[in-house]
Amino acid sequence: MLEIWGRPYSSNVIPVIWTANELGLDYTLQLAGGSFGKLDTPEYAKINPNRMIPAIRDGEFALWESLSIVRYLCDRYGAGGLSPSNPQTRAMADQWMEWSASKAFMPVIYLFFATVRTQPSVRDPSKIAALRDEAHAALSILDSHLAQQAYVCGDRFTMGDIPLGCVAYRYFNVDLDRPALPNVEAWYQRLAERPAYQDHVMRHFGSNPDEWAALEVACASEGVI
Numbered sequence: 001m002l003e004i005w006g007r008p009y010s011s012n013v014i015p016v017i018w019t020a021n022e023l024g025l026d027y028t029l030q031l032a033g034g035s036f037g038k039l040d041t042p043e044y045a046k047i048n049p050n051r052m053i054p055a056i057r058d059g060e061f062a063l064w065e066s067l068s069i070v071r072y073l074c075d076r077y078g079a080g081g082l083s084p085s086n087p088q089t090r091a092m093a094d095q096w097m098e099w100s101a102s103k104a105f106m107p108v109i110y111l112f113f114a115t116v117r118t119q120p121s122v123r124d125p126s127k128i129a130a131l132r133d134e135a136h137a138a139l140s141i142l143d144s145h146l147a148q149q150a151y152v153c154g155d156r157f158t159m160g161d162i163p164l165g166c167v168a169y170r171y172f173n174v175d176l177d178r179p180a181l182p183n184v185e186a187w188y189q190r191l192a193e194r195p196a197y198q199d200h201v202m203r204h205f206g207s208n209p210d211e212w213a214a215l216e217v218a219c220a221s222e223g224v225i
């Protein structure tokens, strides 16, 4: 059976878990990283020598790097579906996956760290505002693109929506004022109708480091993975 190594609240693991669930795959989540440890074991070094999460094992085949894993799962188990068969549509999906990693992910994850993962007493409002502006500037590019179509590659959901869908959940759910992004918001609402997105991306992450850590451990111990 497919093994996914990681923890359910990790920003790079969530796209992999969401993908596996969109594809209806049977898998086991091997809790690893953060408070779950295991990354320093010899067994894990064989799966991912970087000792980072996520990684997968599909039979004898091991793979790391979250977006490579998303592509692999979609190509192997969702060809013609989440992985578009038309080369240009697939290239478009790839383009937005790359763009998510190069432009959108960083300001949003730093925003998340500067808010939810920082104790309120030591938060830096000017840093938070600058990150919010950087995230908004990036997501404005996506907003213009989504004015023309329902999903990043056209009129149906593909793997191209997955990394950005994870970024969007965090961006829209940290506690701060945001300028409007009407087309991104409408697309985010479309994603929010998907059961796998609700179950594996839309996880309440709390509002401070203590809540965040407790939620992750509770989620794993309740088997809500």
Ligand SMILES: N[C@@H](CCC(=O)N[C@@H](CS)C(=O)NCC(=O)O)C(=O)O
Pocket: 010, 011, 012, 013, 032, 033, 034, 039, 051, 052, 053, 054, 064, 065, 066, 067
């Ligand atoms: N580019 C890598 C980044 C992997 C990465 O930074 N993983 C972090 C978690 S998001 C990690 O392993 N941190 C150590 C830990 O969680 O213990 C990917 O997309 O897979």
